[in-house]
Amino acid sequence: MQEEDTYRKIIHVDMDAFYASVEQLDNPELRGKPVAVGGSEVRGVVSAASYEARKFGVRSAMSGYLAKQKCPHIIFVKPRYDRYQEISTKVREIFYEYTDLVEPLSLDEAYLDVTKNKKGNPSASLIAQEIRDRIYDDLELRASAGISINKFIAKVASDINKPNGQKTINPEEVLSFLEDLPVNKFYGVGKVTAAKMHNLGIFKGEDLKKKSLEELTTLFGKSGQFYFNIVRGMHKSKVKPDRIRKSIAAERTFSENISSEIFMLERLDKIAEELERRMINSETKGKTITLKIKYSDFTQQTRSKTVHHFLQKKEEFMPVVKELLYQEKLQNSVRLLGISFGNLDTEKKEPFWVQLKFEF
Incomplete structure (x- = not known):
């Protein structure tokens, strides 16, 4: 495991059932009821x-039909991404009141490095509690x-006492925690991968730890090094406050x-309007336009197509979308269409980074 003088204090904050909770916040009639954002019966x-x-x-990513089978009285609501972004x-x-080292993973979760923080508070656990209290007091939402000492363990820990809870894995607890996980x-x-590990007799971290680096690399390729490191508490990935967004889609x-x-x-014209709005709101342009087609058989x-200049407006990229649609004959009837931008005009900056030793 990493040396004591390089311990970082990382918090992973995860909003509880974020989209659904926002819908229940805005519509009191939905509170206390089973709600699914997106999909239909x-x-x-x-x-x-x-x-x-x-x-x-x-669960998320489940078909609306199956959700209805599992919960006949479920209420489906249309997603409102503008509101979730707000x-x-x-x-x-x-x-940002606590640290500038914030790495958003999505709209509802982020890593924070509070090793050195704006409040001068030496306790990452107390900072996490204060942040969660602030979120509830200001926004009436739970998180x-x-x-812990790195992003990997903090991410795992945030799921332990969900919803509306937190878990601290102190430096001296890391190895035993991982061995029992x-x-x-x-x-x-x-x-x-979990099923493959189970077939190999690897059920907990302690089983994984018994495998040599050579064995893990043979069994899992490049991921073997990752598994070898994390079960020993080694994960050096820094919190990246300027994490680059690689694509925007609708x-x-x-x-x-x-x-x-x-x-x-x-339909694509309507989707393009939404994509244009997202591009403008994020002050982003892109060069690579991708058309996504999901057929009725779920294939x-x-x-x-990549163009030579950055695009943002619907009138600019819609001709490319049309070209992609007619590029080849459709294989079947279509159940989903999507448009995304890649090769964005985001610029990478060097993140500020500091490592100091404090009490947890």
Whole structure:
């Protein structure tokens, strides 16, 4: 594990059922009821589920049809990303009162390095509690947090006492915590990898730790080094306050499958309007336009084109989208269309970084 004098104090803050909680905040009639943001009882995919819905097994990325089967009285609401962005910005403003080293992962979660913080508070645990209290007092929303010596352990810890809780893994507790942690709880170990580990007799961190670097590399390729390090508490990734956004996208799942390119262009025009709004709000332009097509049999296809100059407005990139649509014949009827921008005009800056030793 890393030496004591290089301990960092990292907080991972994760908003509880963020999209669904915002909907319940804005609509008191939804409070205490099972809510799914996105999807419908016929089709579509759930973007987020309230904790009342999760009790029935409803999860994000689940089909609306299955969510309805699991929870017959579930309430579907349309996502309002403008509102979620607005609230997310306010949450981050709270973060910045404590440190400039904030790395957003999405609208509802972020890493904070509070090794040296604006409040001069030596306790990362107390800072996390104060931040969570501020979020509730100012915005009436709940958040959970994980606190430890690096991003990996803080991320794992934030899930332990959810919802509306926090967990601190102190430096002296790190190794025993990781040894006792089921491998499927390791951030970065998905279902397929966890199943492979189980077949190899690797169920907890202590089992993983018995494998040599050579064995892990043979079994898991480049990821073997990662697994070797993290089970020993080694994760040197810094909190990157200027984390570069690599793409911006907008997509829509349709209530009925579409077979005609003419109808698809009508839908794409609406999607392009939303994408333009997101590009303008983020003050971003891009050179690579990608058309995403998901067919009725759930197979997916992407078609991309990179232009020589940066685009942002719908009138600029819609001709490219149209070209991509007619690039080749459709394979089937279509249930989802999306447009995304890559190769963005974001500039990378060198992040400020400091490592100091304080009490947890």
